[in-house]
Amino acid sequence: MSSTSQAPPAATDPPKTDRRIRRRRGVRKLTRRDRIVVALLLGIPLLLDVAFVWIPAIGTILLSFTKWNGVGSLHTTTCKPNLPSILNNGCVYGVQNYHQAATIYPEFWPAVRHNLIWLAVFVLIATPLGMLFAVLIDRGIKGSRMYQSILFLPVMLSLALVGIIWEFMYSQNLGLINTVIGRNGNDNAIDWLGNPHLNLWAVLVEACWRQSGYVMVLYLAGLKAVDPTLREAATVDGANAWQTFWRVVFPVMKPINIVIMVVTVIESLRAFDLVYITNKGINGLELLSVLVTSNIVGETQRVGFGSALGVVLLAISLVPICAFLFQTFRREETRQ
Amino acid sequence: MTTETLSRPVVQPAVPPKKKGRAVGQAATQVFLIGASILWLLPIAFALYVAIRPYSDTSKYGYVSMPHHLTLQNFKDAWTQSDMKHFFWNSVLITVPAVIIVLALASGVAFVLTRVNVKINVALLILFTAGNLLPQQVIITPLFRIYLKIHLPHFLSGSGLMYNSIFGLIAINVAFQLGFCVFVLSNYMKSVPEEMYEAALVDGASMWTRFWRLTLPLCRPALAALATLLTTWIYNDFFWAITLMSSGDKRPVTSALANLQGQFVSDQNLIAAAAMIAAVPTLVVYILLQKQFIAGLSLGSSKG
Numbered sequence: 001m002s003s004t005s006q007a008p009p010a011a012t013d014p015p016k017t018d019r020r021i022r023r024r025r026g027v028r029k030l031t032r033r034d035r036i037v038v039a040l041l042l043g044i045p046l047l048l049d050v051a052f053v054w055i056p057a058i059g060t061i062l063l064s065f066t067k068w069n070g071v072g073s074l075h076t077t078t079c080k081p082n083l084p085s086i087l088n089n090g091c092v093y094g095v096q097n098y099h100q101a102a103t104i105y106p107e108f109w110p111a112v113r114h115n116l117i118w119l120a121v122f123v124l125i126a127t128p129l130g131m132l133f134a135v136l137i138d139r140g141i142k143g144s145r146m147y148q149s150i151l152f153l154p155v156m157l158s159l160a161l162v163g164i165i166w167e168f169m170y171s172q173n174l175g176l177i178n179t180v181i182g183r184n185g186n187d188n189a190i191d192w193l194g195n196p197h198l199n200l201w202a203v204l205v206e207a208c209w210r211q212s213g214y215v216m217v218l219y220l221a222g223l224k225a226v227d228p229t230l231r232e233a234a235t236v237d238g239a240n241a242w243q244t245f246w247r248v249v250f251p252v253m254k255p256i257n258i259v260i261m262v263v264t265v266i267e268s269l270r271a272f273d274l275v276y277i278t279n280k281g282i283n284g285l286e287l288l289s290v291l292v293t294s295n296i297v298g299e300t301q302r303v304g305f306g307s308a309l310g311v312v313l314l315a316i317s318l319v320p321i322c323a324f325l326f327q328t329f330r331r332e333e334t335r336q
Numbered sequence: 337m338t339t340e341t342l343s344r345p346v347v348q349p350a351v352p353p354k355k356k357g358r359a360v361g362q363a364a365t366q367v368f369l370i371g372a373s374i375l376w377l378l379p380i381a382f383a384l385y386v387a388i389r390p391y392s393d394t395s396k397y398g399y400v401s402m403p404h405h406l407t408l409q410n411f412k413d414a415w416t417q418s419d420m421k422h423f424f425w426n427s428v429l430i431t432v433p434a435v436i437i438v439l440a441l442a443s444g445v446a447f448v449l450t451r452v453n454v455k456i457n458v459a460l461l462i463l464f465t466a467g468n469l470l471p472q473q474v475i476i477t478p479l480f481r482i483y484l485k486i487h488l489p490h491f492l493s494g495s496g497l498m499y500n501s502i503f504g505l506i507a508i509n510v511a512f513q514l515g516f517c518v519f520v521l522s523n524y525m526k527s528v529p530e531e532m533y534e535a536a537l538v539d540g541a542s543m544w545t546r547f548w549r550l551t552l553p554l555c556r557p558a559l560a561a562l563a564t565l566l567t568t569w570i571y572n573d574f575f576w577a578i579t580l581m582s583s584g585d586k587r588p589v590t591s592a593l594a595n596l597q598g599q600f601v602s603d604q605n606l607i608a609a610a611a612m613i614a615a616v617p618t619l620v621v622y623i624l625l626q627k628q629f630i631a632g633l634s635l636g637s638s639k640g
Contacts, residue, residue, distance in 0.1 A: 041444035042444070044441060049514050150373040161611050314471075
């Protein structure tokens with residue numbers, strides 16, 4: 001009797017209990033072959049990532065406290081302050097690198113300033129412009145696909161190519177801009193890329209040209225994911241397009257907005273190619289990323305000093321990186 | 337029925353003025369977007385214009401002038417004089433293996449992190465994702481030293497070191513792009529229903545079979561989108577090639593252009609032509625696979 005009364009519930013239960021048991025068992029009961037497969041699938045990429053990304057990242061931090069020109073080996077002895085550099089090599093230097101960067105290295109503070117300007121321009125001009133493009137294209141007017149394709153085209157080009165292409169626009173005597181505004185004679189030409197007061201802004205125009213297309217596509221993807229019933233409800237309630245966007249759509253897109261902000265900040269900190277191809281990052285185009293590189297390439301390497309500059313860049317980058325990770329993986333944990 | 341006739345008169349008056357406002361708004365939007373599109377195409381069109389004109393013309397009349405002759409000679413010269421075929425081949429040697437290896441490794445990691453309940457799953461995912469967000473210059477200094485220290489057999493590297501070798505560039509590109517791909521693929525794999533795996537387990541499928549025969553085919557759209565993105569990014573890479581490759585003739589095409597600038601500084605038309613040629617592969621990818629490219633970006637920016 002008891003067995004028959006138990007039978008019907010047992011008939012409907014097996015999927016659930018079996019699944020639970022199987023899932024628990026599935027983890028513990030991995031065959032030996034399965035374990036090897038898991039180890040390889042996870043282990044090899046992990047090794048690669050740790051070896052070529054994380055160990056250098058930690059290495060940068062550690063090296064920033066040393067003074068080393070790359071020749072000879074690195075010791076853990078402290079540098080003696082009164083010896084000339086040639087003898088004081090491969091030793092622990094404390095925070096002197098940072099101190100020197102902030103006080104006697106002439107390019108440091110201009111580079112920091114330029115990085116901040118780059119960031120400000122991206123946040124205030126390139127990203128809003130991209131968002132504007134996205135919102136307008138999302139309205140679905142005729143020719144949207146063509147506009148989207150054209151505005152996104154610069155993103156496909158390498159930044160080095162962007163720099164080369166724009167050199168024709170900015171050319172002093174022959175460029176489009178100077179010719180059109182009539183300042184292309186030899187005595188009144190505007191030196192867009194050579195004048196240290198102008199060249200950062202000239203390069204920033206190039207960067208925005210490219211960045212706004214990128215932001216546009218990211219934002220479009222987010223806009224398309226917004227529930228259309230929300231918009232319909234807003235329209236029925238009598239809201240116009242402006243109100244619908246700011247009061248209904250924009251708040252819902254908070255995750256995308258955060259991602260776009262983070263991408264904006266990270267892209268601005270990554271700026272290197274444009275500046276390097278234009279004039280190797282001197283004379284008004286100093287950036288932290290270029291300073292790091294100029295200290296390791298060439299005959300006179302200053303490994304410790306370059307690493308210190310890299311750590312400054314890392315410290316600034318950690319802010320948006322942590323914001324991104326927090327935003328993405330907090331939702332991950334709540335979902336699990 | 338009565339409610340309909342009651343409600344319709346209330347709604348109707350609101351429609352006409354909004355429609356008129358909408359028409360004006362639409363026209364304004366069109367004008368704005370057309371203007372923006374022209375501005376956006378201008379630099380590329382101008383560079384192309386310089387590239388198809390002979391040097392004799394532009395040195396006499398400047399870039400902004402009506403064309404007296406049009407020529408493709410600059411392209412021919414760029415291709416032969418600056419040895420672009422060689423650089424393109426370098427780019428292919430770097431990009432194709434790198435893309436394949438990254439996708440293979442990343443899909444493996446994503447599979448393990450989503451399907452096998454390793455305790456530190458989220459931590460590892462964070463590790464991978466953050467690795468891709470770091471600016472490249474943060475890791476270059478020790479990486480440069482590491483590359484000078486690792487010795488490679490001669491069939492893998494002409495210089496005997498990882499520095500200045502195609503293998504080295506492939507390795508760093510793979511390691512650096514791994515994080516993004518793991519992130520995107522793990523998001524995508526999470527959407528595969530659990531029941532499919534249960535059925536596979538019932539059929540006695542091993543871990544490898546579940547990965548290779550079950551998960552990967554389902555991830556084809558994501559893999560296609562990522563392949564498109566990665567090809568473009570790795571082909572367009574400038575920094576790794578500049579810093580980890582010293583000799584000119586092993587460089588991929590994008591960074592070789594930097595050398596060309598110095599070499600042909602007097603013949604800007606040739607440089608314009610070379611730049612146009614270098615842009616062709618990414619433009620081809622764009623025209624053929626624009627949908628995949630954009631899908632890849634949206635996969636990466638929003639969560640599945």
